[in-house]
Amino acid sequence: MVNGQLTVDAKLAKRVRDAIREMGYLPNLQARALGSGRSRVLGLIISELTNPFYPELVRSFEDLAETSDFEIMLGSVIHKNDEHLNRFVRRLVQRRVEGVAVMTFRADWDYLHELILHNIPLVTIDAAAPRARCLVVEVDYRSGIDQAIQHLALLGHRRIAFVSGPLQHFTNQARRDAFLDSVRKVGLRAKDTPVYEGDHTFEAGAAAIGHFLSLRDRPTAILSSNDLTAVGVLRGLSERRMQVPEEISVIGFDDIHMAEFAHPPLSTVRMSREDLAAAAFQGLMRLTQHSSPYAPEPIRVKTQLVVRQSTGPQTNAVTAKADSARRTGTAAACSGE
Amino acid sequence: MVNGQLTVDAKLAKRVRDAIREMGYLPNLQARALGSGRSRVLGLIISELTNPFYPELVRSFEDLAETSDFEIMLGSVIHKNDEHLNRFVRRLVQRRVEGVAVMTFRADWDYLHELILHNIPLVTIDAAAPRARCLVVEVDYRSGIDQAIQHLALLGHRRIAFVSGPLQHFTNQARRDAFLDSVRKVGLRAKDTPVYEGDHTFEAGAAAIGHFLSLRDRPTAILSSNDLTAVGVLRGLSERRMQVPEEISVIGFDDIHMAEFAHPPLSTVRMSREDLAAAAFQGLMRLTQHSSPYAPEPIRVKTQLVVRQSTGPQTNAVTAKADSARRTGTAAACSGE
DNA sequence: TTGTATGCGTTATCAG
DNA sequence: CTGATAACGCATACAA
Numbered sequence: 131m132v133n134g135q136l137t138v139d140a141k142l143a144k145r146v147r148d149a150i151r152e153m154g155y156l157p158n159l160q161a162r163a164l165g166s167g168r169s170r171v172l173g174l175i176i177s178e179l180t181n182p183f184y185p186e187l188v189r190s191f192e193d194l195a196e197t198s199d200f201e202i203m204l205g206s207v208i209h210k211n212d213e214h215l216n217r218f219v220r221r222l223v224q225r226r227v228e229g230v231a232v233m234t235f236r237a238d239w240d241y242l243h244e245l246i247l248h249n250i251p252l253v254t255i256d257a258a259a260p261r262a263r264c265l266v267v268e269v270d271y272r273s274g275i276d277q278a279i280q281h282l283a284l285l286g287h288r289r290i291a292f293v294s295g296p297l298q299h300f301t302n303q304a305r306r307d308a309f310l311d312s313v314r315k316v317g318l319r320a321k322d323t324p325v326y327e328g329d330h331t332f333e334a335g336a337a338a339i340g341h342f343l344s345l346r347d348r349p350t351a352i353l354s355s356n357d358l359t360a361v362g363v364l365r366g367l368s369e370r371r372m373q374v375p376e377e378i379s380v381i382g383f384d385d386i387h388m389a390e391f392a393h394p395p396l397s398t399v400r401m402s403r404e405d406l407a408a409a410a411f412q413g414l415m416r417l418t419q420h421s422s423p424y425a426p427e428p429i430r431v432k433t434q435l436v437v438r439q440s441t442g443p444q445t446n447a448v449t450a451k452a453d454s455a456r457r458t459g460t461a462a463a464c465s466g467e
Numbered sequence: 468m469v470n471g472q473l474t475v476d477a478k479l480a481k482r483v484r485d486a487i488r489e490m491g492y493l494p495n496l497q498a499r500a501l502g503s504g505r506s507r508v509l510g511l512i513i514s515e516l517t518n519p520f521y522p523e524l525v526r527s528f529e530d531l532a533e534t535s536d537f538e539i540m541l542g543s544v545i546h547k548n549d550e551h552l553n554r555f556v557r558r559l560v561q562r563r564v565e566g567v568a569v570m571t572f573r574a575d576w577d578y579l580h581e582l583i584l585h586n587i588p589l590v591t592i593d594a595a596a597p598r599a600r601c602l603v604v605e606v607d608y609r610s611g612i613d614q615a616i617q618h619l620a621l622l623g624h625r626r627i628a629f630v631s632g633p634l635q636h637f638t639n640q641a642r643r644d645a646f647l648d649s650v651r652k653v654g655l656r657a658k659d660t661p662v663y664e665g666d667h668t669f670e671a672g673a674a675a676i677g678h679f680l681s682l683r684d685r686p687t688a689i690l691s692s693n694d695l696t697a698v699g700v701l702r703g704l705s706e707r708r709m710q711v712p713e714e715i716s717v718i719g720f721d722d723i724h725m726a727e728f729a730h731p732p733l734s735t736v737r738m739s740r741e742d743l744a745a746a747a748f749q750g751l752m753r754l755t756q757h758s759s760p761y762a763p764e765p766i767r768v769k770t771q772l773v774v775r776q777s778t779g780p781q782t783n784a785v786t787a788k789a790d791s792a793r794r795t796g797t798a799a800a801c802s803g804e
Numbered sequence: 805t806t807g808t809a810t811g812c813g814t815t816a817t818c819a820g
Numbered sequence: 821c822t823g824a825t826a827a828c829g830c831a832t833a834c835a836a
Binding site: 164 | 812813814
């Protein structure tokens, strides 16, 4: 009866339900878990909460989990030593999580061996752990980065720099490769598309801009591998009294909330946290529901350029003459965009 | 034996332990919880993760919890409707949490009634829910705000404005009252200490500065009730091409990580997340350990001024003449500080 | 359909 | 101090 079937008198049912409510009864979920063999707990591993990208991802994931009556155990990778991390993973299996989403944009998952050992469903980003019950969310960096480079090319930029994250991580290589491909596609050469390897922090942006401005041929536009660093770039430029976008254009990647309120508001390639969270959650559900195939088809997530005010037509004095005619044309095209 | 007593042969013990490890055995915590009646789960309720203050608090609390083998269930209050919130609280009791820390800086805890009903230990900030097994963490706003005002007074500021959070919340009243008291203490009058009621967002800072600059007697220094808003103030000032601290001084409150990297680096009153987390956690432990008294003595957390570069001597042209002699004196005092 | 017994993996209790 | 056994609170499968 309690489970919703109305075979008894409706009035009696109501009385019982009221009694339950009055006594404040709520089922004990750990007992339920033990009985059913399903904990209704999911693990979520992120890089770190102090990177504003992740709270938004976490929130979306939590919302999804909540509507499906799942709890989530949150763990972050950065600023935790291996010992910390191993303990977290051990706790995940001790709580008998039904699956874990590893949303860290890196492929060093040695610390996940305990999960693999216990055959716990896993969803990862960009690259899959080679095992059963694992599913990849493939982020399509090319779509958004292509748009960004084409946008800059249309604005007349011929020297475009890139600030990458640590290249030891597969995902950062993917972003850089997407950049290099895009930039070749619009006909730019290697010497005009320098890459600086940062570490995705705010501070890295300032360092990168220092590097690029010391170059013989300064870039007229900079694409950063994430927004936090792009804001650092903006800040470094501001300290040097350089105007954005008049003197130099900047595009970020991620589209964190802060991007909109940067100075000037940052044009950026949006990687939707909602999409990412939804992909991860659905992946987990897919993995737990039926006995799934060894390597299910990956879930793809697109990226997309968001134009704000940190990008403008190329107007560098040195190259101004040569590109003059072309520039006015593209500027017009831009305004109509 | 497994529990660490060495009554049997050490070599045998090692073999058993190795066997356990090889089989990948880990105890089932939900079974343990059921048997022992202790879930080893704590609830942590915050305002919202997108306010950078809270991730740092969460991290500290998590570290404490982890070293004591507790799991935490995290919930945020903002951007969740009451239905959401009630469901979260219900889940807390369904998971049989051993206590919950309510770190939201507001006193509207209607949504906590389910916890009270189930007699779950509660730690709150600033104001206590009127019930047993509840403990308050009292933040001493006065200490830090006094330091801030004295600092500004020493720098020669005579018109100091305040941007408060929503005054419907007790805690924001406490901060404002601390401001008003401090400002009276250094001899300033009401008309020279205007208060603008914001909502603790970035945007509120820009709005506040718009308001203050429209005043007949513009303040020469602004104290904000939190850092996010203070950064908004900085941004609003920058858009109006006003120099900080040359034309106007700004002090924040919280000391979030971002404060250090604001432009210029923000002087602020630090409310230590570590202290807050430690107080909350210890409070919870105190409440769960022994059967504690109805209203245990509150735990106090101090605040403290951190001087960076957003504060400087008062140099407003209009008042410069009158205060001239005094200023040079205080400026000297300041440089020696 | 509805009630009843058994299992889930641990802790705790109580004999031995 | 050790070893068996009854809870713990629910799900589930089976009997009525």
